[in-house]
Structure formats: structure tokens, C-alpha cells
Amino acid sequence: MSRQTEIFVVGGGPAGLSAAIVAAELGAKVLLVDDNATLGGQLIKQTHRFFGSSARDAGIRGIAIAEKLCQEVQARKKNLQVLLNTSAVGFYGDGEAGILSPDRYEKVTYERVVVGTGAVENSLNFENNDLPGIYGAGAVQTLMNVHGIRPGHKILMVGSGNIGLIVSYQLLQAGVQVIGVVEAMPTIGGYLVHASKIRRLGVPIMTGHTIVKALGTDGVTGALLCRLDDKFQRIPNTEFEVACDCICLAVGLSPLIDLFQQAKCKMVYIPELGGLVPLHDGNMRTTNPRVYVAGDASGIEEATTAILGGRIAGARAYESIHGPSATAQKIVDDANLELKSLRAGSTGDRIRWGRERLSQEIAAC
Amino acid sequence: MSLRIEEHPILTFKKGKKVTFTFDGKKLEGFEGEPIAAALHAAGIRLLRHSPHKNRARGFFCAIGRCSSCMMEVNGVVNTMTCITPLAAGMDVKTQKGHGVIKP
Numbered sequence A: 001m002s003r004q005t006e007i008f009v010v011g012g013g014p015a016g017l018s019a020a021i022v023a024a025e026l027g028a029k030v031l032l033v034d035d036n037a038t039l040g041g042q043l044i045k046q047t048h049r050f051f052g053s054s055a056r057d058a059g060i061r062g063i064a065i066a067e068k069l070c071q072e073v074q075a076r077k078k079n080l081q082v083l084l085n086t087s088a089v090g091f092y093g094d095g096e097a098g099i100l101s102p103d104r105y106e107k108v109t110y111e112r113v114v115v116g117t118g119a120v121e122n123s124l125n126f127e128n129n130d131l132p133g134i135y136g137a138g139a140v141q142t143l144m145n146v147h148g149i150r151p152g153h154k155i156l157m158v159g160s161g162n163i164g165l166i167v168s169y170q171l172l173q174a175g176v177q178v179i180g181v182v183e184a185m186p187t188i189g190g191y192l193v194h195a196s197k198i199r200r201l202g203v204p205i206m207t208g209h210t211i212v213k214a215l216g217t218d219g220v221t222g223a224l225l226c227r228l229d230d231k232f233q234r235i236p237n238t239e240f241e242v243a244c245d246c247i248c249l250a251v252g253l254s255p256l257i258d259l260f261q262q263a264k265c266k267m268v269y270i271p272e273l274g275g276l277v278p279l280h281d282g283n284m285r286t287t288n289p290r291v292y293v294a295g296d297a298s299g300i301e302e303a304t305t306a307i308l309g310g311r312i313a314g315a316r317a318y319e320s321i322h323g324p325s326a327t328a329q330k331i332v333d334d335a336n337l338e339l340k341s342l343r344a345g346s347t348g349d350r351i352r353w354g355r356e357r358l359s360q361e362i363a364a365c
Numbered sequence B: 001m002s003l004r005i006e007e008h009p010i011l012t013f014k015k016g017k018k019v020t021f022t023f024d025g026k027k028l029e030g031f032e033g034e035p036i037a038a039a040l041h042a043a044g045i046r047l048l049r050h051s052p053h054k055n056r057a058r059g060f061f062c063a064i065g066r067c068s069s070c071m072m073e074v075n076g077v078v079n080t081m082t083c084i085t086p087l088a089a090g091m092d093v094k095t096q097k098g099h100g101v102i103k104p
Helices: A013-027 A041-045 A062-075 A138-148 A162-173 A191-199 A258-262 A303-322 A325-341 A345-363 B037-040
Strands: A003-006 A007-010 A031-034 A079-081 A087-091 A096-102 A104-109 A112-115 A117-121 A135-136 A153-157 A178-182 A205-207 A209-217 A221-226 A238-243 A246-249 A253-254 A266-269 A277-278 A292-295 B018-024 B026-031 B072-073 B077-081 B091-093
Touching: A007 A303, A013 A041, A013 A062, A013 A079, A013 A087, A013 A325, A041 A062, A041 A079, A041 A138, A062 A303, A079 A221, A087 A258, A112 A303, A117 A135, A117 A138, A135 A138, A138 A162, A138 A246, A153 A162, A162 A178, A162 A191, A162 A246, A178 A209, A178 A238, A191 A205, A238 A303, A253 A277, A266 A325, A266 B018, A277 A292, A303 A325, B026 B037
Parallel strands: A003 A104, A007 A031, A007 A112, A031 A079, A112 A292, A135 A246, A153 A178, A153 A246, A178 A205, B018 B091
Antiparallel strands: A087 A096, A096 A104, A117 A253, A209 A221, A221 A238, A266 A277, B018 B026, B072 B077, B072 B091
């Protein structure tokens, strides 16, 4: 069987949903696929209140944002079709993609595609890092906040970025003892407000430390930690053991980029954006004129910026088929204004540098 | 203390009906619709397979069907990603060794 659409959206997280909602609102025929059983992407496990901009979802929990986006999808189902449990497995020829559902494989022909595949969690190199009981921070959130199951009784957190800090707090809320947060850098990576929250509850944050090995044979029973010098080298004779039954790795994310590579989009390596990302302009268009990008796949950031990037991608993808639209332009202008304020200040430094490098690469291209 | 969260300051968990399934021949209980790996985890089981080359113990890692660390044999089908496969009554779940054997 084959399906035909104007705008094909891959991924039902904040970016893909926003792109689909905007494109459908403007009048395009949209097909969205997601390989999960529910829409919302990683928002469905985020119980914390978002900072965001006051205009968009600040103070609202991630789970509520997911519900809101799903309602907007429902309201536009006349020209926005959603297929769950369905993966976009590859592009074939120009404007053709294959989608795989549990019971069938179909072809999709489209005018434009917005790819919002998100990211995958990074692991970390240390001895025994494959033991059962070592989980990514997203996995811990899924198990705990979606399925209502604690990852263990005593957990060690590795990484003090915002995810490590927020998930530590969520673990405490679920009744798990967090024995400490290990951070290789000399300072805490995330916002101080998140760090203070867990420190007030007695969780030590060990900066300038790393994990040497996980202890245990069939599962984690503890960890060996040590101190690091200012060149990130292990300081001899500083090793010490801690007892825990699981270890959570919150050591960053990498954009999920397979589809862009397959679509022959030019890729660039920008560490500030999480690694390899498809080169894209301010309209979120990649070097393959049919392909747009949004969300973490365009650079690791957070859900509010993913929503805004998705709105820009959806609006511009619509315009590239139907011609300029004042409504679309307004959506893009508003989104850009919000993005600018979200990325302002010292906490947005890395993202701004990363995006600056991206625009230099585009200019040279 | 059970690993199942009974009370949470923010969340309430909607559970499917309680079902039984077998894990390596043993009878276990879980809730219909939750991932197989989650039901096993709640029952205290986190060793899901042994790696092909070094026979290392493996559990799940990403819990969203990306990393392939959680593959087990389910109802005779090897390499089933148990972190995203919903539990159903009477399922026969087995620890997987290596790449598993596809029976003709």
C-alpha cells in the first residue's frame, strides 16, 4: 500500500508535533509517524516544571505539555494523520520513504519531510559499564515516571548537568536513595536552582570526581570512584568504593541523525550542539531541499526550543510548497523572538556559539 | 521495599490488569501492557541476556527501544526488545544467550 502526503513528519515528540500542528493549521496535508505507542516523545516522562519563556509553557510540567500538544493534534485530524508504532525506516528515491508498522510495510510519497527524530543517550567508558543496573537517565525516567517502577533502592548519579540534577530530584520523589552525583568537571554543570534542591535534601555533588568501575558480576552492587586533577587525570590513591544497586548515566545526548545521512544532507560536527548535526539554515531547512530538521536532531537543547524549532520548520515547509504566507511568517517571527530570549544569558552561551558556527558553515556552503 | 511505586507526589499510575507469565520456566506476575522488561525489573530480575562474545550479563539500558541491550526470547521469538514489548497474559519469556537461535 502507499500513502501520499504533502508534509511528512518523522517523530511525535515536541518538535515533530509542533511542526505537524503548524503545517496542518496552515492548511497542508500532513502525515506524522512515531515508533512509540503514544505521542509526546520524551515529554511523557518529564514531571518537572519547565522554565521556558513566560509566553510558552513556563511553570508547566512536561507531561502536561505533551497532553496539550496531543489535544492540538486531535483538533486538526481532518488534515493531520498520525500513525503510531510506525517507524520511518528510510528514504527511497526522491520524495519517497518506507514506513514500517507492526503488521505492514508501506510507501509514503511526500513533498517535504520534517525529521524530528530526537537524540540517543550517551554512555561513558569505564570498566563494567555494561552491567545490568546501569541505565541512561531517560531510561530511569521511563521506568519510574511512565511505568511507576523504581530503578533500584540506592542509586549513584553520574553527571551534574540539568538532566542529572532533575532526575536525581525525581528519584528522591519516587523514594529512591540517591547516594551522590559524580561530576568530572570542577563545577556543577546544570542550573544552581536544581543543584540546591537536591543538596538541601542531603545529596552530595562530587565535582572533580569520576567513576573508575562498576562493581558486581550479574548486576551492580557498587561503584569505585576517584578524584580527578585539573587535566581530568585520575589522582592516584584517591579511589574509594560506594555501595549502590544501580547507576544512572546522565552524560549527555547525541542527535539521532541516520535519516539525514541517508537523505544525503550535509552533516557538520559541532560539539556545542551534541556532535554531528545536519547543516541547516534559520528556516530549519537542510542541504537537501526536501528535508527539514527540528528538535534535538538539529542540536541538543530542550523541549521548549524543540517546540519553537518545530513551529519554524512546519511553517517554512508549508511555504516552500504553497508560497509565502503572512500567517506562516508571523509564526516564524514569534518563534524566533522566543528563541532569542530563551538562548540569552550565560546559560545559553554554548547553544549560541554552536548556532553561530552553524550559520558560518551555512554561509560558506 | 517493593520497587513498585505506590505513592507519588505528582503522578498516578494507570495499570492494566494483573497477569501471570513465565520467565525461564518460573511463574511471575506483572501488569498487562507494561513493557516486559519493566515487569521483570519489578519482580527483581534485571539480567535479561548474555552477550554473544564474552558472555557478559546484560540488562536494559535505554528503555525506549534504541540500544538493543534488552533483547530476550519471547514466545519463541528471539531478539525481542523487551523494553518496548507490552506484557500479555501467559507470555513465555526466556533469557537469551548470544544472538539466540531462530528455530526453523
